[in-house]
Amino acid sequence: MSVLVYTETSKNKIRKSSLEAVNYAANIAAKLGTTVTAVIDGGTDAAILGDLGKAGAKKVITITDAKLKDGNPRAWAIAIDQAASADGATVVIFSHDIVSKAIAPRLAVRMKAGIVAGAVEYPTIEGGKFSVRKSAFSGKATAVYVIHSDKKIISLLPNSYPIQLADGTAEVSPLTVDLSAAEIKVTVKELKTRDTTKISLPEAELVVSAGRGMKGPENWGIIEDLANSLGAATACSRPIADMDWRPHHEHVGQTGLAVRPNLYIAIGISGAIQHLAGVNGSKTIVVINTDKEAPFFKAADYGVIGDAFEVVPRLTEAVKKFKAAHH
């Protein structure tokens, strides 16, 4: 028996969201009196697998197959299903991210597993009852789901818990899977990769976001400067993406990406409910706005009434001064 976790790499490192998922699996494994097995692509650099052990995995199953290339979700679902059988796993953990949104639902059908997508807390396991909390109604509430089926899948919302690494090693064990059922009907014609030196917004712990108050795309320099000084990702409100001032993947809110960083700085954003729906899970919110009546101040921890064009450069200087003093 084990708790299985699907893991991935990015820029030749175990993804931050994957380490979070391994930590999360370790919490469940402890409650069930079992151990964590991570599943990863066999092409992964062996030198970085140790991080999975540090995050709490006792075993790493590596799977190598041409059909898993390009992350073919159906092939991955079949492979993970077989890995779960081979390892006697009844609980499978994912991070609730773009890749898992294609794999996890297929796996749920194959395993006939109840799935809770986007969990925000560790599950409670009491007297055979397995329940887990997820966010609902645009962050206005949370719902506790009971999973009734024997097999269970949970995908964890990124940034729910800080990563914990400790001494620990995982035994690496390659697994051969039968992917003959995974015919490839989807072909990748082209990949358009973005600037990979930038911090990925879904995983970012710090986010600097700006809206129509910035007046035009040419003014984003001070936003980028603040983000760089903090080591933060940049985001924007919907009209900004709609007007093509910023790329669409930076759009946060109800119809864009939902983020919950430790720090969200909103600059020149009024704080419409549809915007808040995507950011109100952030741990700390700072709002900078000229209008003291801007609704965003009601959802903020810290507020600054002022002109972004003056306040933001001042904040950047203050951050730089702080960083210089603390390093």
Added chain:
Amino acid sequence: MKILVGISNVPDTTAKIAFTDNNTKFNKAGVQFIINPYDEWFALVRALELKEAKGAGSVTVIHVGPLENEAMIRKALAIGADDAVRIDAEPADAFFVAEQIAAYAKDKGFDLILVGKETIDYNSSLVGGMLAEMLSLPYVSLASKLDVNGNVATAECEMDSGTSILEVQLPAVMSCMKGMSEARIPNMRGIMAARTKPLVVVPVSNPSILTSVESYTQTEGRKAVKMIDPNNMDELVALLHNEAKVI
């Protein structure tokens, strides 16, 4: 081309959220319900555009939900869907929904099944992938562009590191997001026509209940905002470090 679009009924984002029965049930009283925006603006409208471009085919909307949701289904017909199917059940979760839609769709010969990226009330993003697995079809997750040429669909999809362009043999299932189309407002003619378009009610068949909601908790509001002097950004940084402990 025969297209099936899954539509869900969700509370408007601006709705006040409350619970009853000792916080075990969502209180629908006084709540404005809408078609899930991803389903309406992207999946449904793109389906209509594809049909119109071909000048042939049909767009069917399907909803798993109770009778009271039929007003929402009529709106989808007013926007332009040809006919509608309602599976008469209060769904427990995504698995329940997918199972019912798959049971209905399996022998109907749809070329394309479109769903939204996720519902805005639970944000699960599961139904599309489940449908694809249940029907043994290819699945394109999080498509922001979709074109169909003969038997082949070309879609642009979101990845963590950028976008990818995928080609997929029809029939296929796809989840749709922003970029695919622009919202359409139903006109008077559409609203009139919707009244007489077919809406078939299908009984629920052998549902699986794999998960259920036990209770809800309202999210606590934030503490009162602390205002900082715009001339004193050192203070803000100090608070973010010492008090909020986020930098």
